[in-house]
Amino acid sequence: MSRVQSRRVLVYLLLLSFAGLALLPLWSGVVTALKSSKEVVLSTPLTPPMRPTFAPLIEALDYLKRPLVNSLVLVGAGTIVSCFFGSILGYLFSKYRFKGSNLLFLLVVICLYIPPQVQLIPMTRVMSNVGLYGKLGALVLLYMFFGIPMCTFVFKTLYEEIPTSYIRAAMVDGAGIWTTYRRVILPLSVIPFVIAALLQVTIIWNDYLWGLVLTRGMANMPVTVALANLKGSFVGAWNLQMAGSIWVALPTLIIFVFLGKYIIRGYAGI
Amino acid sequence: MASVTIRNLVKRYGDTVAIKGLSLEIRDGEFIVLVGPSGCGKTTLLNSIAGLLRVEEGEIWIGENLAVAPEQGVFIPPQKRGVAMVFQDYAIYPHMTVFGNIAFPLEIRKVEKKEIRKRVVEIAQLLEIEDLLGRKPRALSGGQKQRVALARAIIRSPKVFLMDEPFANLDAKLRVRARVEIKRLQRELGITTVFVTHDQTEAMTMGDRIAVMNTGCIEQVGSPTTLYEEPRNLFVAGFIGSPPMNMWPAQVKLVQGKRMADLGFFAIELPAPVFEAAKAIGAKELMVGVRPEHIVIHPQPQERAFEAQVVHIEPIGKEFNVYLEANGESLVATVNSVSGLEIGQRVWLAFGKGKVHFFDRSSGKALR
Numbered sequence: 001m002s003r004v005q006s007r008r009v010l011v012y013l014l015l016l017s018f019a020g021l022a023l024l025p026l027w028s029g030v031v032t033a034l035k036s037s038k039e040v041v042l043s044t045p046l047t048p049p050m051r052p053t054f055a056p057l058i059e060a061l062d063y064l065k066r067p068l069v070n071s072l073v074l075v076g077a078g079t080i081v082s083c084f085f086g087s088i089l090g091y092l093f094s095k096y097r098f099k100g101s102n103l104l105f106l107l108v109v110i111c112l113y114i115p116p117q118v119q120l121i122p123m124t125r126v127m128s129n130v131g132l133y134g135k136l137g138a139l140v141l142l143y144m145f146f147g148i149p150m151c152t153f154v155f156k157t158l159y160e161e162i163p164t165s166y167i168r169a170a171m172v173d174g175a176g177i178w179t180t181y182r183r184v185i186l187p188l189s190v191i192p193f194v195i196a197a198l199l200q201v202t203i204i205w206n207d208y209l210w211g212l213v214l215t216r217g218m219a220n221m222p223v224t225v226a227l228a229n230l231k232g233s234f235v236g237a238w239n240l241q242m243a244g245s246i247w248v249a250l251p252t253l254i255i256f257v258f259l260g261k262y263i264i265r266g267y268a269g270i
Numbered sequence: 271m272a273s274v275t276i277r278n279l280v281k282r283y284g285d286t287v288a289i290k291g292l293s294l295e296i297r298d299g300e301f302i303v304l305v306g307p308s309g310c311g312k313t314t315l316l317n318s319i320a321g322l323l324r325v326e327e328g329e330i331w332i333g334e335n336l337a338v339a340p341e342q343g344v345f346i347p348p349q350k351r352g353v354a355m356v357f358q359d360y361a362i363y364p365h366m367t368v369f370g371n372i373a374f375p376l377e378i379r380k381v382e383k384k385e386i387r388k389r390v391v392e393i394a395q396l397l398e399i400e401d402l403l404g405r406k407p408r409a410l411s412g413g414q415k416q417r418v419a420l421a422r423a424i425i426r427s428p429k430v431f432l433m434d435e436p437f438a439n440l441d442a443k444l445r446v447r448a449r450v451e452i453k454r455l456q457r458e459l460g461i462t463t464v465f466v467t468h469d470q471t472e473a474m475t476m477g478d479r480i481a482v483m484n485t486g487c488i489e490q491v492g493s494p495t496t497l498y499e500e501p502r503n504l505f506v507a508g509f510i511g512s513p514p515m516n517m518w519p520a521q522v523k524l525v526q527g528k529r530m531a532d533l534g535f536f537a538i539e540l541p542a543p544v545f546e547a548a549k550a551i552g553a554k555e556l557m558v559g560v561r562p563e564h565i566v567i568h569p570q571p572q573e574r575a576f577e578a579q580v581v582h583i584e585p586i587g588k589e590f591n592v593y594l595e596a597n598g599e600s601l602v603a604t605v606n607s608v609s610g611l612e613i614g615q616r617v618w619l620a621f622g623k624g625k626v627h628f629f630d631r632s633s634g635k636a637l638r
């Protein structure tokens with residue numbers, strides 16, 4: 001073996017061991033989720049199950065099914081509404097510069113950077129004033145609106161790439177603002193919609209704080225909050241917790257594996 | 271079909287004034303070419319006519335309709351003006367087929383499906399693109415895209431046709447073809463057309479009239495021959511023609527009882543009307559201009575000629591541009607033959623009779 005080759009082997013070994021290290025928690029989670037409660041106590045977290053069982057997975061799913069549905073509702077409503085408004089606002093900001101539009105857009109961007117911790121108390125007050133505190137509706141409303149600045153930002157940056165001459169041509173050809181949006185911009189928006197939607201889906205699905213603060217009871221909880229409760233209700237039931245975590249992580253895991261490149265584009269703002 | 275009348279148009283971008291009180295009368299069915307240096311406001315003017323920009327002052331009439339009059343609060347939106355526009359990048363919608371692109375203006379107007387089909391096929395035949403109707407724009411060449419853009423523009427029989435450097439992305443050969451084609455189309459359809467170009471040849475060959483623009487104003491409007499032979503001022507004289515007109519500063523002098531323009535190294539007799547015109551405005555300092563093809567090169571010393579040296583010879587097809595130096599100033603002559611001419615050779619130059627242009631140096635105005 002030449003020197004170059006042996007060095008390359010060394011690099012690969014190093015990379016492999018890092019990858020292994022990174023995957024260790026996942027491995028541990030999966031094997032633990034497949035063990036019975038007795039085996040969890042008797043074996044190390046890394047040993048594969050002697051007698052694999054799906055019981056913890058089934059039990060966790062049964063416990064989480066309502067919160068899972070809640071989270072799906074949140075993701076659906078939040079993503080659709082935010083993307084819809086984000087797309088329209090992005091279109092207006094990028095293609096119809098008006099007096100003060102830059103300032104307005106700056107405000108939108110600033111909204112992206114307000115930490116949720118600052119908004120917790122005011123938002124709780126608002127929700128209890130409108131009678132939604134503790135209910136799933138509070139979260140639905142919240143995600144619908146909170147996603148709009150981020151979506152506007154994504155759509156605006158991507159719409160900037162659409163040549164302004166398309167808009168002008170459409171106008172001269174006889175289309176007004178909305179016809180132009182419907183006939184020219186919307187059909188060219190597949191990628192921005194995919195990017196914005198993926199960002200929204202992962203953000204809403206993974207969010208914990210708002211669900212914890214604004215909802216009460218299993219019927220209203222998003223799945224992340226319910227998952228945390230799984231720990232409290234079953235003392236030391238590691239296998240159940242791991243099984244629950246797998247159910248919660250699965251959708252985002254699938255998204256990242258297959259559509260991760262779009263998410264990277266979204267965060268990079270390109 | 272309609273005439274376009276522009277009166278005292280002013281367009282500002284913040285502090286910069288892009289159009290400064292411009293007036294222009296475009297006749298019904300006319301093909302007018304807008305030329306001018308980069309940044310002089312050609313696109314701005316075109317966009318104002320189309321309604322893609324709002325101006326601050328002035329009026330634009332399209333036919334009998336007042337389209338723009340900010341002082342009276344009149345602004346007809348682009349979709350209601352009956353103008354069509356071809357953009358420099360063609361602006362063909364990438365998600366529609368060629369058919370969809372051409373049909374777009376009619377679909378927006380809710381024309382019947384059958385009628386649309388008929389018109390699109392008609393126009394496609396006229397432009398020889400009927401084989402491309404099913405294609406997506408990315409499968410088209412530059413020249414084909416250009417025809418699609420043209421087809422989309424003429425399908426709804428616009429009153430006015432605006433084109434902003436529509437050939438900028440075509441190669442030389444396609445340009446010539448497109449030039450002939452657009453001219454033919456315009457003649458057949460008789461649509462009033464405003465055409466922006468940087469290309470001298472395009473301007474000279476296509477325009478019924480040419481409007482020369484400079485820093486937001488129109489310097490001169492006229493037929494190509496008028497602009498070429500009787501430029502109204504120094505700017506137009508220098509801008510129209512390639513290679514540009516040769517210019518020298520000169521002074522009005524009386525030599526042996528004759529009124530002469532003294533170039534320092536050479537003196538030309540002033541024609542009586544030029545002298546009168548100069549006297550009327552008290553012009554003593556002149557600019558003298560001679561087009562390259564009106565400079566005659568003699569190998570031997572001559573009466574009424576001055577000495578020069580050949581610096582470079584440039585063949586341009588059937589003619590030659592001869593670059594010369596006389597008294598430290600360079601000039602260019604265009605001649606049919608360069609036999610007997612060599613680089614470094616001493617020659618004598620004379621100006622064609624009656625082909626010399628005189629301008630007042632301070633105002634730039636032509637004297638004739």
Ligand SMILES: Nc1ncnc2c1ncn2[C@@H]1O[C@H](COP(=O)(O)OP(=O)(O)OP(=O)(O)O)[C@@H](O)[C@H]1O
Pocket residue numbers: 283286287288306307308309310311312313314315
């Ligand atoms: N959106 C804008 N904001 C500010 N200034 C502008 C804007 N658009 C054009 N201008 C200015 O207005 C002037 C005229 O521009 P315009 O685009 O009409 O020139 P043009 O004659 O079409 O030039 P070119 O031959 O390079 O296309 C220029 O000085 C330009 O810098």
Ligand SMILES: [Mg+2]
Pocket residue numbers: 312313314434
């Ligand atoms: Mg321009």
